[in-house]
Amino acid sequence: MSITGDWYNEFGSHMRITADPTGSIRGTYVSGAGHAVGAYPLVGRYETAACAGHGTPLGWTVAWRNGTTDACSVTSWNGQYYADGEERLCVTWLLTASATEANTWEATAVGQDVFTREPPTREEVERRLRHTGATSHPRPVGLDEVTPV
Numbered sequence: 001m002s003i004t005g006d007w008y009n010e011f012g013s014h015m016r017i018t019a020d021p022t023g024s025i026r027g028t029y030v031s032g033a034g035h036a037v038g039a040y041p042l043v044g045r046y047e048t049a050a051c052a053g054h055g056t057p058l059g060w061t062v063a064w065r066n067g068t069t070d071a072c073s074v075t076s077w078n079g080q081y082y083a084d085g086e087e088r089l090c091v092t093w094l095l096t097a098s099a100t101e102a103n104t105w106e107a108t109a110v111g112q113d114v115f116t117r118e119p120p121t122r123e124e125v126e127r128r129l130r131h132t133g134a135t136s137h138p139r140p141v142g143l144d145e146v147t148p149v
Contacts, residue, residue, distance in 0.1 A: 003046060003058065003081050007089060007115040008032075012125040015042065015115065017060070023048045029062045033129060038068045046081065055080025058089070072098035077113065089115035 003025070007015045012032030019025050025044035031037075044060025059078035064071035079091030092112050099107035120128070 003056070003089070005117070007117065008119040009113040009115045010120055010124070010128045011113075012120055012122075013113075014119070017042070017044075019046055021048065025058065025060050027060075032125060035071055036064050036069060038066050040064060040066050044077075055082045055090070059091075087117055089113075091115070 003019045004017060007017065009015075009032070014030045014032070015027060017025050017027035023045050025042070025046055027042050028039040029042045030039050040062045042060045042062045044058060046058035047056055050056035057079075058081055059076065061074060061076040063074045073095060075093055075095045077089075077091040077093045079089060082088050082090065090112075091114075092110065094108055094110055096108045
C-alpha cells in the first residue's frame with residue numbers, strides 16, 4: 001500500500017497527495033471547515049523504512065495562502081499511516097495563526113484528525129462540527145472574514 005492518493009478527514013476536508021520513494025510528500029489540501037477557500041499546496045515527509053508491524057511516521061504542512069485567501073496561518077500534521085486492513089492516517093495537528101508578540105501564547109491550537117480513503121457523509125460532518133471546538137483549518141483572528149490576497 002502507498003500513502004499516495006486521496007484522503008478525507010472527519011470534517012470533509014480532501015487531501016490529494018503524492019509520495020515519492022525518497023520520502024517526500026507533495027499535494028493539495030481543500031478544507032471542509034474553517035475559513036480556507038480553494039485548494040492549498042502541501043509539502044511533507046514520511047519514513048521510507050518503517051518498522052514492520054508499526055505505523056509509518058509522516059508529517060505535512062499547509063500555509064493557508066493561495067490566490068483567493070490569506071488566512072495568515074499555518075497548520076502542520078504529524079502522525080502515523082496505518083494499512084492494517086482499512087488505511088488511515090492518525091495525526092495530531094498544530095494550527096498557528098499570526099499574532100502580536102504579546103498574544104503569541106494563544107496563537108496555536110492543537111487537535112487530532114483521522115484521514116481515510118472515503119469521504120464522510122454531510123450528516124457526519126455536521127455532527128462532528130457541532131461536537132468539537134477546534135479544527136485544523138484557520139479561523140481569522142479578530143476578523144469577520146478572511147483577508148483576500
